[in-house]
Amino acid sequence: MTHFNITSAVQRHRQEADWVGIKWISEKTTFRAIRNDKPEQNQSIYDRGLRVEVLIDGHFGYASTADFSPQGLEKAFQKAVHQTRQWAKYKIHPFTREQRPLTKGNYRSQVQKSLDSLSVKEITDILRDCTMTMKTSDLLVNRLARAMIIETEIHAASSDGGEQLQSFSMVNLELAAVARSGSENQTRSASFQNQIGAEVFLRHRLLPICENISRQAVELLSAENCPAEKTKLMLAPDQMTLQIHESIGHPLELDRILGDERNYAGWSFIQLEDFGKLQYGSPLMNVTFDPTRFSELASYSFDDSGARATKEHLIKDGVLVRALGSIESQARSGIPGVANFRSSSWNRPPIDRMANINLEAGSTNIKDMVEGLDRGILMQTNRSWSIDDYRNKFQFGCEYAQLIEDGKVKKILKNPNYRGKTLEFWNNLISVANEIETYGSPYCGKGEPSQVIRVGHSSPYCLFKDIDVFGGLT
Amino acid sequence: MKIAEFVRRIEASYEHVAKILFNELKGSEEAVLNINGEESLFVRFNQNKIRQNIFVEQAFLRLQLQDTTRMTKATWGLTGDLDIDAKEARLRLGHLRAELAQLPEDPHLVKLVDHGHSHDDKPSLRQDEEIIEEILRETEGSDMAGLFAGGPLFVGNKNSKGQNHWFSTSNFFFDYSLYYQQKAVTGVVAGRNWEPESFKKKIHESQNLLTLMKRPVQPVKPGKYRVYMAPGAVSEIASLMNWGALSHKAYRTGGCALQKFVDKEQQLSPLINLGENFDLGWTPRFNSWGEVSKSHLPLVENGQLTQLLTNSNSAMEYKIQGNAAGEYEGPRSLEIKTGTLENQDILKKLDTGLYISNLHYLNWSDVTMARFTGMTRYACFWVEKGEIIGPIQDLRFDESFYRCWGSELAEITNFSELAPGVLTYGEREHGGKKVPGLLINTWNFTL
Numbered sequence: 001m002t003h004f005n006i007t008s009a010v011q012r013h014r015q016e017a018d019w020v021g022i023k024w025i026s027e028k029t030t031f032r033a034i035r036n037d038k039p040e041q042n043q044s045i046y047d048r049g050l051r052v053e054v055l056i057d058g059h060f061g062y063a064s065t066a067d068f069s070p071q072g073l074e075k076a077f078q079k080a081v082h083q084t085r086q087w088a089k090y091k092i093h094p095f096t097r098e099q100r101p102l103t104k105g106n107y108r109s110q111v112q113k114s115l116d117s118l119s120v121k122e123i124t125d126i127l128r129d130c131t132m133t134m135k136t137s138d139l140l141v142n143r144l145a146r147a148m149i150i151e152t153e154i155h156a157a158s159s160d161g162g163e164q165l166q167s168f169s170m171v172n173l174e175l176a177a178v179a180r181s182g183s184e185n186q187t188r189s190a191s192f193q194n195q196i197g198a199e200v201f202l203r204h205r206l207l208p209i210c211e212n213i214s215r216q217a218v219e220l221l222s223a224e225n226c227p228a229e230k231t232k233l234m235l236a237p238d239q240m241t242l243q244i245h246e247s248i249g250h251p252l253e254l255d256r257i258l259g260d261e262r263n264y265a266g267w268s269f270i271q272l273e274d275f276g277k278l279q280y281g282s283p284l285m286n287v288t289f290d291p292t293r294f295s296e297l298a299s300y301s302f303d304d305s306g307a308r309a310t311k312e313h314l315i316k317d318g319v320l321v322r323a324l325g326s327i328e329s330q331a332r333s334g335i336p337g338v339a340n341f342r343s344s345s346w347n348r349p350p351i352d353r354m355a356n357i358n359l360e361a362g363s364t365n366i367k368d369m370v371e372g373l374d375r376g377i378l379m380q381t382n383r384s385w386s387i388d389d390y391r392n393k394f395q396f397g398c399e400y401a402q403l404i405e406d407g408k409v410k411k412i413l414k415n416p417n418y419r420g421k422t423l424e425f426w427n428n429l430i431s432v433a434n435e436i437e438t439y440g441s442p443y444c445g446k447g448e449p450s451q452v453i454r455v456g457h458s459s460p461y462c463l464f465k466d467i468d469v470f471g472g473l474t
Numbered sequence: 475m476k477i478a479e480f481v482r483r484i485e486a487s488y489e490h491v492a493k494i495l496f497n498e499l500k501g502s503e504e505a506v507l508n509i510n511g512e513e514s515l516f517v518r519f520n521q522n523k524i525r526q527n528i529f530v531e532q533a534f535l536r537l538q539l540q541d542t543t544r545m546t547k548a549t550w551g552l553t554g555d556l557d558i559d560a561k562e563a564r565l566r567l568g569h570l571r572a573e574l575a576q577l578p579e580d581p582h583l584v585k586l587v588d589h590g591h592s593h594d595d596k597p598s599l600r601q602d603e604e605i606i607e608e609i610l611r612e613t614e615g616s617d618m619a620g621l622f623a624g625g626p627l628f629v630g631n632k633n634s635k636g637q638n639h640w641f642s643t644s645n646f647f648f649d650y651s652l653y654y655q656q657k658a659v660t661g662v663v664a665g666r667n668w669e670p671e672s673f674k675k676k677i678h679e680s681q682n683l684l685t686l687m688k689r690p691v692q693p694v695k696p697g698k699y700r701v702y703m704a705p706g707a708v709s710e711i712a713s714l715m716n717w718g719a720l721s722h723k724a725y726r727t728g729g730c731a732l733q734k735f736v737d738k739e740q741q742l743s744p745l746i747n748l749g750e751n752f753d754l755g756w757t758p759r760f761n762s763w764g765e766v767s768k769s770h771l772p773l774v775e776n777g778q779l780t781q782l783l784t785n786s787n788s789a790m791e792y793k794i795q796g797n798a799a800g801e802y803e804g805p806r807s808l809e810i811k812t813g814t815l816e817n818q819d820i821l822k823k824l825d826t827g828l829y830i831s832n833l834h835y836l837n838w839s840d841v842t843m844a845r846f847t848g849m850t851r852y853a854c855f856w857v858e859k860g861e862i863i864g865p866i867q868d869l870r871f872d873e874s875f876y877r878c879w880g881s882e883l884a885e886i887t888n889f890s891e892l893a894p895g896v897l898t899y900g901e902r903e904h905g906g907k908k909v910p911g912l913l914i915n916t917w918n919f920t921l
Contacts, residue, residue: 035727045549046551059524060526061526076531120576124578263621266851384839389868390656395839448516448620449898450899
């Protein structure tokens with residue numbers, strides 16, 4: 001909980017601007033890693049601070065500090081007020097108090113066992129069992145099990161009486177095995193990113209995965225390179241998460257479309273007039289912004305503006321209908337958006353971010369999807385990603401692929417890559433499976449100043465036609 | 475000076491906390507302290523207006539506690555209040571002590587020694603708030619997007635053996651793009667002192683370059699082309715060196731994209747000379763163990779590997795000599811040495827091909843073959859018979875270091891440019907690079 005009374009602090013400073021707010025954030029992030037059965041990393045980061053926010057002459061400005069004393073708070077407000085008043089005449093848009101809706105409420109991650117119910121030793125032992133289980137061949141040169149355990153408390157209050165308390169319990173678990181033959185290395189990995197508790201650390205769930213990825217890493221060493229051809233491409237959900245993130249999530253961010261991000265991550269091929277009209281993909285494509293989904297990494301009840309977070313369709317039956325735009329971007333553009341005004345921590349201002357961006361399930365059974373393929377390639381687990389600054393031309397690579405012919409898996413392929421253009425690619429979507437898997441990332445980078453934020457993505461297996469695939473150099 | 479007040483307050487608290495922590499160690503316990511902090515003003519621009527402004531004071535202290543066989547770490551924020559910070563430090567020490575007893579033994583634990591003392595303080599008289607209006611005045615009429623970041627920042631390191639290093643500076647950067655419709659040019663102005671005339675000159679150069687972007691877009695299909703990579707593009711390529719390419723640990727664990735080069739199965743051009751040059755002054759020479767790197771550390775000389783970056787952990791694990799590399803064994807102050815190609819000869823020697831000023835979103839596409847993909851970005855031009863014809867539509871490429879820094883490398887410019895680090899993830903970046911331009915015989919564009 002907060003070490004000072006946030007609501008009285010807001011009230012003490014309420015006269016200094018047209019609207020004031022304070023967001024207090026306390027986050028403990030613990031890294032535990034075992035590599036080749038030996039300790040690799042044990043570190044906890046206790047990050048605690050606050051951000052004051054003022055609205056003056058239609059311009060929002062911020063100041064951040066870890067000094068919660070009256071003097072520390074006073075200095076933060078002085079800086080925010082002085083700088084915001086000084087530069088309000090250069091504001092990009094005349095904002096009002098409407099961009100800070102008055103809401104009150106709470107959010108708490110749903111967990112079965114609290115993260116502190118396992119001791120350091122118990123977690124370390126499980127991770128060590130993971131790397132020991134990966135020891136299936138002498139060709140394995142690196143076996144890694146890493147847990148990133150995050151506990152976050154956020155308390156926000158505003159001068160008009162708004163107040164939100166949100167607490168999160170998250171784990172990012174990574175398992176990876178690297179096999180080597182000569183100077184060739186092949187990696188297989190698995191990862192889990194969820195709002196979850198200590199129930200994620202289950203040996204009976206993790207150890208079979210460890211054994212499987214270690215065997216697959218070794219198998220890849222003797223596999224053929226992925227052929228270069230235009231073919232049908234089936235993507236597993238752990239690659240779909242990257243495809244959704246890069247070619248749907250980022251181009252739909254309204255602050256990008258409005259140009260805020262042009263000097264860093266880039267612009268977008270989407271224009272404001274595209275909303276409600278653009279055929280983004282095939283009619284099988286239904287994409288939602290869903291911060292309400294149980295256990296997904298970026299679920300929450302309120303964004304940093306105080307807006308209440310609700311599930312919304314971004315793309316419906318293939319048509320672009322809504323932007324990933326916060327209440328500020330909505331005011332600037334007149335385009336419908338979502339509650340996605342998010343900051344990475346107390347020392348960065350909120351910007352338009354993804355949260356949980358999900359591809360909704362279709363109707364095809366996965367077995368039928370495979371059996372219906374005359375020839376195609378199934379790719380799993382991202383290992384390489386690159387897309388242009390308008391989010392159009394992309395090239396992605398995966399760890400593991402399988403050639404499917406006449407409805408059967410024929411062989412393993414290594415170094416699989418594919419490339420394409422966003423709209424062509426999504427309009428080539430020909431089948432969507434009926435079961436969903438959930439992944440995400442704790443490391444989505446964006447913004448000036450730069451910020452990493454957590455995102456979640458759920459997707460079924462998907463099948464695309466006419467995709468350029470290729471392998472490694474020989 | 476008022477601007478240094480936060481730094482002084484945090485430094486005093488750091489000294490106070492260090493004394494307490496080192497005094498309270500028991501038995502075989504040893505400790506390392508690392509501090510990173512900054513007082514920053516960030517102003518974000520779009521359409522030559524201010525999108526957001528934030529003032530940030532932050533300082534993070536990391537305590538590494540170890541005994542003879544085990545080690546663990548905790549990081550927390552310092553407030554500048556001696557009593558609050560001392561209380562928090564004692565709490566963290568107690569937690570780490572309890573945790574240490576639960577951890578397995580670490581056979582690669584680095585024993586602490588006293589790596590000496592250093593003090594490097596680079597103050598500045600700059601007033602960042604006054605610069606903002608100057609930026610807006612000078613770029614008036616342009617469609618400018620960008621970020622100003624400035625203020626004091628500091629790094630310190632101490633250990634319980636008596637070691638003590640301090641590095642502080644006060645610098646700024648203004649990283650910007652000027653747009654004409656969907657075409658743009660980019661630039662960075664950076665330093666410790668604000669120089670209005672050189673800032674105006676830089677902006678005017680960018681505005682002049684932007685006029686070239688108004689020419690008709692040249693249709694260039696994917697394929698192999700002769701290219702000139704300007705220093706801005708080479709800086710992006712060189713950034714891949716931070717993704718394990720020069721790391722000894724990555725070499726041993728399967729993440730080194732230059733493994734075939736290290737194993738002498740593939741070669742780089744004898745024109746390639748690169749290494750660490752801490753004389754650039756952007757980042758301290760000491761690492762988080764307090765080890766001080768040589769000011770010049772050659773990594774590749776005349777196309778031959780001199781050494782990989784090796785930190786003390788890797789040195790212990792693989793029983794080799796370390797070279798005071800950082801925790802992630804990536805270059806912290808990389809310099810690629812110049813060659814002989816003169817500025818006025820670049821277009822003539824390029825003849826017909828592409829002039830690439832910047833690249834975007836590079837990533838390894840095939841680590842085994844040092845192959846990487848990415849996009850052209852900003853001012854990139856089609857050149858015919860030594861003359862710039864017009865800008866191109868951005869292209870995707872897929873290339874290997876063994877070609878572009880190997881068999882296909884024709885010449886390196888006789889000048890280089892400084893590329894200060896402008897990333898601000900969590901904190902303002904300390905490092906930077908100094909790189910020349912490269913003339914490359916063929917470059918593979920794919921989409």
